[in-house]
């Protein structure tokens with residue numbers, strides 16, 4: 001019998017990539033999506049669907065019992081751009097706690113519950129040169145704080161639920177809409193950077209991330225938190241170079257002073273509030289983009305999982321741009 005996997009947030013950028021990869025491996029996948037979610041990337045006829053009432057652990061238990069036990073659960077649903085602080089905590093922390101509580105029930109307890117957190121929960125590198133899994137978490141955004149709160153909630157279920165936390169850095173690849181905004185600008189010949197100096201950055205290509213996640217579900221150490229990057233150190237200039245090279249474009253490179261970007265972010269945010277949708281560039285997000293170091297030490301992850309990413313930023317970006325072109329996003 002094929003392995004039963006439940007994926008929350010299955011219609012999103014990372015969730016749909018994981019779902020697709022698991023289906024390709026012959027796994028029996030159930031996609032947890034919201035009523036009204038855009039499910040254009042979930043057209044495979046083998047998929048099953050479920051709506052999960054995250055608000056109530058009791059209702060969640062009922063639905064999960066009806067579904068029967070899943071071997072693995074990948075909890076990917078989360079908000080990265082909320083309008084209010086309470087929304088970050090409700091969706092990222094409370095829903096994760098409710099799901100963990102419901103899945104601790106012996107009748108439905110999976111062999112592994114994977115929570116997709118973020119490097120934002122740890123915060124940028126502190127005294128060391130790289131973000132380290134053992135550093136004292138110091139998130140710089142509410143988003144990061146809400147992911148950290150979810151991780152802390154999971155500690156309470158250490159005895160009753162075998163969980164693993166994956167903390168990815170910036171993820172890019174087909175279907176992503178956030179980094180795409182930068183890519184589109186480069187496509188039109190403009191490379192805009194925040195601040196006058198390149199920022200230390202790290203990335204992981206979505207194909208590597210989903211392979212890493214499936215490996216973690218199958219043989220990852222339980223009760224541990226693992227950073228996910230491609231293992232290399234970059235700067236924001238490398239990102240520009242990777243996109244420019246993949247697009248074969250000549251560009252005008254402009255470094256905007258932080259004060260100007262702050263103003264743009266504030267205006268963006270006001271516009272977003274009027275439309276009830278937080279834009280990718282907002283004042284909170286800026287805290288992750290200015291004067292902080294996101295080089296990461298992912299060596300523990302690679303050792304523990306015996307998994308090494310196949311793509312670097314340049315190769316991943318080439319595939320990504322091909323996808324955007326093929327699907328006429330560019």
Ligand SMILES: NC(=O)c1ccc[n+]([C@@H]2O[C@H](COP(=O)([O-])OP(=O)(O)OC[C@H]3O[C@@H](n4cnc5c(N)ncnc54)[C@H](OP(=O)(O)O)[C@@H]3O)[C@@H](O)[C@H]2O)c1
Pocket residue numbers: 008009010011012013014015033034036037038054076077078079080091116117118119167168169170171172
């Ligand atoms: N992309 C990155 O660089 C990155 C890096 C580190 C961690 N992560 C984490 O990876 C996860 C997926 O991110 P993504 O980049 O794939 O984003 P995405 O494309 O926006 O996907 C988010 C998913 O979460 C679901 N979701 C959002 N709010 C929800 C709510 N209130 N109730 C139920 N489901 C909800 C969305 O459903 P709808 O489509 O219905 O809104 C969607 O399926 C998030 O938890 C994020 O924190 C992402």
